Amino acid sequence: MLENLAPQPADALLALIKLHNADPRADKIDLGVGVYRTSDGATPVFAAIKAAEKRLLDTQDSKAYLGPEGDMGFVHALIPYVFGADFDRSRVEGMQAPGGTGAVRLAVEVAKRAGIKRLWMGTPSWPNHAQIVNAIGLELKTFPHMTADGAADLDALKAALAQAEAGDAVLLHGCCHNPTGVDYTNAQWDEIAPLLQAQGVLPILDLAYQGLGAGMEADAYGLRKVLATVPEALVAYSCDKNFGLYRDRVGAFYAVTSDADALAKAMSNGATIARASWSMPPDHGAAAVRLVLEDAELTKLWLAELDEMRDRMRWVRDRLAAAQQVGTVNMAPLGTQHGLFSMLPLNGEQILAIREKHGVYMAGSGRINIAGLTNGNIEKFIEALGDVAA
Ligand code: PLP
Numbered sequence: 001m002l003e004n005l006a007p008q009p010a011d012a013l014l015a016l017i018k019l020h021n022a023d024p025r026a027d028k029i030d031l032g033v034g035v036y037r038t039s040d041g042a043t044p045v046f047a048a049i050k051a052a053e054k055r056l057l058d059t060q061d062s063k064a065y066l067g068p069e070g071d072m073g074f075v076h077a078l079i080p081y082v083f084g085a086d087f088d089r090s091r092v093e094g095m096q097a098p099g100g101t102g103a104v105r106l107a108v109e110v111a112k113r114a115g116i117k118r119l120w121m122g123t124p125s126w127p128n129h130a131q132i133v134n135a136i137g138l139e140l141k142t143f144p145h146m147t148a149d150g151a152a153d154l155d156a157l158k159a160a161l162a163q164a165e166a167g168d169a170v171l172l173h174g175c176c177h178n179p180t181g182v183d184y185t186n187a188q189w190d191e192i193a194p195l196l197q198a199q200g201v202l203p204i205l206d207l208a209y210q211g212l213g214a215g216m217e218a219d220a221y222g223l224r225k226v227l228a229t230v231p232e233a234l235v236a237y238s239c240d241k242n243f244g245l246y247r248d249r250v251g252a253f254y255a256v257t258s259d260a261d262a263l264a265k266a267m268s269n270g271a272t273i274a275r276a277s278w279s280m281p282p283d284h285g286a287a288a289v290r291l292v293l294e295d296a297e298l299t300k301l302w303l304a305e306l307d308e309m310r311d312r313m314r315w316v317r318d319r320l321a322a323a324q325q326v327g328t329v330n331m332a333p334l335g336t337q338h339g340l341f342s343m344l345p346l347n348g349e350q351i352l353a354i355r356e357k358h359g360v361y362m363a364g365s366g367r368i369n370i371a372g373l374t375n376g377n378i379e380k381f382i383e384a385l386g387d388v389a390a
Contacts, residue, residue: 012364020361028359029381031372034178034340035246036212036309039374046244048302052291056284066283068274069267070096074286075252077293081216082207082237082254084224091227093267094254095274096281100208100238101128102274106253107204107234108136109273110266111169116202120160121171122146122153124343124365126178129171129206138169145180146343150333152177152184158195166200172226174207175219176339179367183213183338189222193229203230208238211306212313213338231258234266239289241340242306248285309371313340316373323382327389334370343367350388358384 016032035043045053069075075094083092097103108119119138121129122145133140143160147153164170172192177183184192196203205223213219227233232255239250255266274281292298321335334342344366346354354360360381362368373381 016361016363019355023359023361025359027377027380029361029372029377029384031360031362031368031381033372034369035371036241036244036313036340037369037371037374039312039376041372041374043244043246046302046305048292048298048305049243049245049288051298051301052288052295053284055291056287060287063283065280068095068271068280070281071283071286071290072096073294074250074290075254077290078237078239078252079254081293082210082220082223082235083227083256084220087224087227090260091258091263092254092256093263094235094252095267095270096286097236097251097253097274098278098281099240099249099251100206100236101132101251102249102278102281103236103238103251103253104129104204104206105132105136105277106270106273107206107236108132108138108169108171110234110253110255110269111202111204112136112138113269113273114202114266116167116169118165119169119171119204120164120201122157122160122173124179125171125173126206126208133171141168145177146182150180150182150330150337152182152188154184154188154191157192161195161199161201164199164201167202168199169202169204170196171204171206172222174205174210174223175213176209176341178208178339179341179343179363179365181334181337181339181342181370184222186221186225189225192222193225196226197230203233204236205233206236208236209241209339210237211242211303212310212340215310216303216306219338227256232256232262239285243285243289243292243302245285245289248288249282250285250289251281313370316370316378317342319378320370320373320382326382326386329385329389340369340371341367342370344385344389346389353388354384358387360384 123142143156210219235254237252240246257263323331346366
């Protein structure tokens with residue numbers, strides 16, 4: 001029977017990792033994989049997480065099941081950071097999920113169970129968004145996320161919303177858009193929120209990089225604006241980047257409603273989906289995040305580590321933007337974009353050439369991981385870019 005299976009395309013980014021690992025050049029540059037790197041090229045465990053993990057080892061006295069909702073102490077401890085200290089707690093409830101991916105999956109599947117048939121999304125987007133929407137069986141409608149000059153395309157979103165019908169879903173990146181780095185400005189969010197409300201669509205907000213753009217509070221501006229305006233929304237949250245927990249799979253799914261009954265239904269449906277999918281999310285990383293957030297000193301340490309990461313990426317962005325024009329590439333937009341990623345307007349040939357001639361590895365879309373650039377390799381990268389984009 002298994003003969004009948006259609007082969008699936010290999011994950012392009014995983015293939016790129018293999019190519020990079022096999023490249024013997026000492027000065028190769030990996031801008032492909034989407035993880036933060038220090039100026040030494042490492043992706044270390046946060047000191048705050050290490051301390052919390054030690055505490056967890058010393059104090060954890062059982063590994064018995066918690067249930068499909070996971071560690072609710074973790075889920076609740078995040079609420080003030082995501083929704084704001086003053087958010088009306090009666091409107092929100094959540095559950096732990098295996099990473100932001102699990103949270104997006106729960107959000108889209110709960111939306112489907114609520115009767116939603118169509119989902120609108122700006123493209124390009126994180127490739128897994130479309131895969132999840134397709135796997136769950138919603139119709140995917142797309143619109144351009146970015147204008148040709150590297151700004152967020154508000155007109156395209158407005159045109160999409162004008163076509164959307166009440167009862168459709170709209171998936172929006174909260175901050176640090178993957179892959180473009182192009183976020184809606186606060187003024188644009190101020191326009192978007194009432195439009196979502198007027199159209200009667202269900203916003204699904206994906207916040208996977210809070211704190212890596214302009215700061216924990218600033219990065220939540222759009223999400224909070226939307227939630228203050230619409231009656232209902234779903235939120236997919238990842239702690240895998242802002243706590244450096246990638247492989248521990250730490251995320252949360254939240255529903256926000258104006259009706260306690262709808263909130264309870266969203267949670268009970270989420271729990272049933274989780275039970276049938278992974279039964280219970282992995283505990284370790286979420287427990288470590290909870291311990292960080294329950295301890296003022298560890299929270300301070302975590303926020304300082306996050307500041308350092310953001311400052312480093314700001315330095316890279318400033319340096320790239322200062323190059324102004326590299327061959328045909330206008331570098332200025334990189335300076336105003338946010339987070340781990342930006343996209344360079346290179347064609348397939350140029351992306352292949354920069355890899356083969358210069359050992360610079362980037363995704364086939366032209367997406368680069370800003371944190372892959374360091375004091376030691378940024379000049380070489382700019383030169384290589386100038387060579388292939390001449
Ligand atoms: N959402 C976006 C926009 C992402 O870029 C990612 C990861 O790359 C995720 C969600 C999921 O993150 P994870 O499942 O690793 O927590």
